[in-house]
Amino acid sequence: MMAAGYKRPESLQKRITGYCPGCMHGQVNKLIAELLDEFGLREKTIGVLPIGCGTLSMMNFNFDLVIATHGRAPAVATGVKRSAPDRFVFTYQGDGDLAAIGLSEIMHCANRGENVTVIFVNNSIYGMTGGQLAPTTLVGQKSTTTVQGRNPKEVGYPMKMCELISQLQAPRYVVRRALDSVPNVIQAKQALKKAFQNQLDGKGFSFVELLSNCPTNWGLSQSESLEWMRANTMKYFPIGDFRNEEAAL
């Protein structure tokens, strides 16, 4: 009898996700769950979830979770990791959560070099609340609070979080990947794997930004949204390694 080549990770519950059709959050959930299974970490893991679409992951993940208030996941993760250093701790945050209301928490968690992994899903919009302007909304991109498109004269330019965080000395691994294509999803998984390994090795703070889509609030089909990502998001937010100490050695 052949062994199953592919099966649902134990770190995922047997449940249909609550995410909109075409949204890549489910993909990110799956990558995390696969890696936790591969590392044998499911029973050691505490995931810290945000407020926003990411909160819905609490119905998908099959390991211990702590749900933070809006933007505070890096502070909550700090408390978790400092009190339970034997646990594997990651945060899962969107762009409104991490780059707007939680900007202070993420910068200081990174600056302390907390030995946690931050997974930043950037889809350039507030999804859960219905498509308002995010700190990462692109210039000209429409939102429900900027119906003519983002005007930098009024609201400034999209914030590049990898570039900001990589100015700090403590973080060990700061990279950006995209979820627009199969090769890039594989690259994203490899980056997450590296970030997880860093924590297991006690190396300190790792930050993986994953460029994603929001078909519902962008008003596009899934394939159109991925095309739009390639034509716009990935041009403004370049994929790459902003801090990778091993690579530099």
Added chain:
Amino acid sequence: MEKLFMKGNEAIAEAAVRAGCRFFAGYPITPQNEIPEYLSRRLPEVGGAFVQAESEISAINMVYGSAATGTLAMTSSSGPGISLKSEGISSLAGAQLPAVIVNVMRDGPGTGAIQAAQADYLQATRASGHGGFRMIVFAPASVQEAVDLTVKAFECAARDSNPSLVLLDGCIGAMMEPVILPPLKKTERLRYAGAGAKCLNPSGKDVMVVTSTLVRPDFQEVLNKQAAEMYDRWGREDVMAEEYQMEDAEYVVAAYGTSARTAKTAIRELRNEGVRVGLIRPITLYPFPSGAFARLDPHKVKFIMNTEMSIPAQMIDDVRLAVSNRIRVETCCCSGGIMMTNEDVSEALKNLLSQCKEGVE
């Protein structure tokens, strides 16, 4: 038992460690800075962790994370910082996590003055955050009582899986007095906290979800009803108050914390002059010792003088509710940084006494 001479803030910090606290996160604010300073040195000695957070908001959320792992955790601040922490305090209550919050009060509103005051009674007892939760609020009047009530605050927090609050004015935090400390409690990370977690994730048998985010309103109602029952239980079992010279009292001072100490001196002086005055000192501000006031005989007690370091008076609302207009309630108040003297309290009492006599004539 060894008797030590300690400052209130430091005594609270040491009492916390001895009660099993193994995590503290805080942010500098006057007049409570000795608490984080002390714990930054002390917690690593007992295998605990200290983090100076980048903000009050971050500090309370670190406490939330630590508490989620089953660790007894604490944060401290003063009024302006407690306001910032209120989001996290509400989340602790919503997620049913134990933690102790210490508020060393200064004056307000706003940034106010940094001197000692009792400006946060309403915030502490009514709404230390959104959503309609409650905390047991302990109000010490001496350094020894600050130690004892800090220990009790941890016991209640752990018992109830709910935050509890130690509310003291800056005087108690800054003064030095002799104290006897409890022995160091052996502690271990107990369990994953968050009693509400199990009903949230029925399909995951071995996982816990610690959250105040509820996806179904019927879950919320179940949890809120449980909380309401707990608050009722506190009212039956956890109320603490001191009654001083109350046996034959015709005039009653209601005061807590430092105000009660000042009032006691005034009461002793007036007793020497033959005035039958007594004191009811709430030690738990929530649950409020309403019974002590409700029991007063309106035919015997002429008035209650609510004495607070707050203008306008705040505890007076609870006193009035407890006596249901059966007894006249007056106030003697001072604002932050201006310490009430025993002469101030005596004079206020004497003014009320003369008004009473005029009324009789």
